[in-house]
Amino acid sequence: MATVQKIQPCLWFDTQAQEAAEYYTSIFKNSSIIRITYYPNVGQDVHGKPAGSVLTVEFELEGQNFMALNGGPMFNFTAAISLSVNCDTQEEIDYYWDKLTTGGDPAAQQCGWLKDKYGLSWQVAPVIMTELLNDPDPQKRARVMEAYMPMQKFDLATILKAYNSE
Incomplete structure (x- = not known):
């Protein structure tokens, strides 16, 4: 079983989680996509995402693990972090x-x-x-x-x- 980083930043995207993770890993030399999960056939009434679409992308940049989430348009990044x-x-x-x-x-x-x-x-x-x-x-x-x-x-x-x- 893989070691899990105790604290892992989660970056909320509308639908661009995989695109963003690929973009960031193309910039930082010591980086990689670790794993991609997909929305299942259940829960569309809650999350509204089609089954099989990307749910999360775990990736690493220079030894730091991140998760990118396709959570929908309700939250956006701010300069507060x-x-x-x-x-x-x-x-x-x-x-x-x-x-x-x-x-x-x-x-x-x-x-x-x-x-x-x-x-x-x-x-x-x-x-x-x-x-x-x-x-x-x-x-x-x-x-x-x-x-x-x-x-x-x-x-x-x-x-x-x-x-x-x-």
Whole structure:
């Protein structure tokens, strides 16, 4: 029997669970579709989905398991929760930003946050941000914040320049 992750985010879609899971697994290198379940012949009076249509898709992105659910149109994603992508380099930031913003909401792109084409919020950020924002020097912290607040996609060189300037 497979090991089950104790806490597994469930992403609610109308009908795009499999499409979204395939999209996300195409972006992240260490990822896969784990299992797909289908609506049975019973319960249509409750769920309204045709028998044999996709119910859930379990997938993994970089070691993190997710479930995508075709639950219907009654719930949508909000920016109140997002998935963070921790990046070591500007090349990584550029790669994930470009992939995840394709077809997304350009108005929802600020401070490293974006909304993808399904409305799911992500933050594509350099790993070093936590260290920079926890520096004991309040002037360095302020310069970092001043540098990145107007950014949409993080520019690591600009952030580091602000941190290191006097």
